[in-house]
Amino acid sequence: MLSYALRRVLSAIPVALIAVTVCFFVLRLAPGGPFDGERALPEEILNNLREYYHMNEPLVMQYLRYIWGLLQFDLGPSMVIKGFTVSQLLAIGLPFTLMLGFTAFVVATAIGIVAGVIAAVQQNKWPDYVLVLAVMLGVIVPNFLMGALLQLFFGVYLKWFPAGGFVYGSISHLVLPVTVLAWPHAARVSRLMRGSMIEVLGSNYIRTAKSKGIGERLVLARHAMKPAMIPVVSYLGPGLSYLLTGSLVVEQIFGLPGIGKYFVQAALNRDYGLVLGTTVFYILLILVLNLIVDMVYAWLDPRVRYH
């Protein structure tokens, strides 16, 4: 197990390095720059700005400087929001974004697993059909549209939940955003869970367990759950990365105070520093989370460790 973990960590390092390199050079190749405003700045000021951000140096030097900074956990400065570093901006917005993403992750995974098991046990009965419909809606309807429709019906017409904004400590403000974010993930998890559970329930050792006279529920809990979880766990890594990036969007829709607002603004203003910093941060975060998921996977399915 330990050697497997070590191998996985080591193989993640080149991936991180290449991903960061691709992002850095793609962004630097862009025409125009963060200092192109409505009015053209005088040449001297532009030069000073470029010098301040080291943009007058050769590209390779800038790249090495950036990597060196990263090794010291420095994500660089924002080039449009003056006086802030990317790390400072992340510190402001990120706690909320991560909170939203993880809440949705926990809610969606729990609902998805339970719904998948119910649908598998009640195969081809009405709970199964309800699930198929919910899954279809979750996968087809894009999250921004789902957000707008839920806002309109539950926020404006029915007034069950606030349509947007956020007040600290208020859970009702989070219901709609979490629903929008969690739905597609729950849909995929439940579909995987249903499929693998049906397969497991059809296998010989489950029949043996049942024939020993163990109750239906105990068979599910003791014997069927762990092996049936394997495909679900393998989806949790991509799922989590989807939820954490999706959170940026959902914040935009509902006007929530996360990092999403800064990120979209940065993309509009060509704030290379902030876009690059946020993306690099996300890449590293997702790689770490994927590593954790891989570990859980190896624990569930020992065969994986020997590949």
Place this chain on the structure above:
Amino acid sequence: MSSITKKDEVMEAYTEALERLDAPKGRSLGQDALRRLIANKAALVSIIVLGVIIVAALIGPHLTPWDVAKVDWGSIRKPPDFAKGHFLGTDQNGRDLLARLFQGTQMSLMVAGVATVVSVVIGITYGAVAGYFGGRIDAMMMRFVDVMYALPYMLFVIILVVVFGRSPILLFVGIGALEWLTMARIVRGQTLTLKEKEFIEAARAGGAKPFTIIMRHIVPNLTGPVVIYATLTVPEIIITESFLSYLGLGVQEPLTSLGTLISNGAAVAEALPWLLISPAIVLVSMLLCLTYIGDGLRDALDPKDR
């Protein structure tokens, strides 16, 4: 000119008869798949609905009583009004929503088409080259694909927006250039098995160059997965495009797309709900149809069922 013996006519009649005789004909893969696709009701209905949407988007703009850019000063922010010819109502600028919807659907379809073609071309080429040459080249090329998978997709799309800025065509070429990863994996896998087949060996023995073998002998055998994958890529790109437009990073006014319309509609949905509802219906039904067609194609082309 007919000859004395009427030889030509006789020959003609004979060949015609021969053609009609035409011993039991084998069904080709394509015909077989088509027959099964049509037998699939969900897929058939989807094809018809999608066809109607596409035709409407193409010829609709010529039939609407109001032009896209024309402002009807008498009815600004009005709900559907059949007497005036605003069948879906008007927006805040007094523009006819139906005309805008046609224009937006056209844009979304065009974008999806461009990006899908780009992704399919890159995916096939990359995958076929990696699979055909194998060994170290294959390992390096696929390692790069793995790394690209690690990038958060949406963030990278937004980076491309920053790079390509306000040129919609370039932007969607860029999105297509991101969507090829899965395609490349599928094609590589298929190529690995195909290149061991006898007909490839025969081609190589005949002196065909690797490029010719890939283009003439391998790529045509990949039609099945490529068609399925392309059908499933189209809705993905429509979603990406409308999402970018929703954030204000995609298609810009005066052009419009379904995402832009939904974004505009969502902002005022409380007072003018019709601006949100009709583009939403068009978008969702397009996505639904494309998904069902993709599923239908996958079943129809599945070699296991044949």
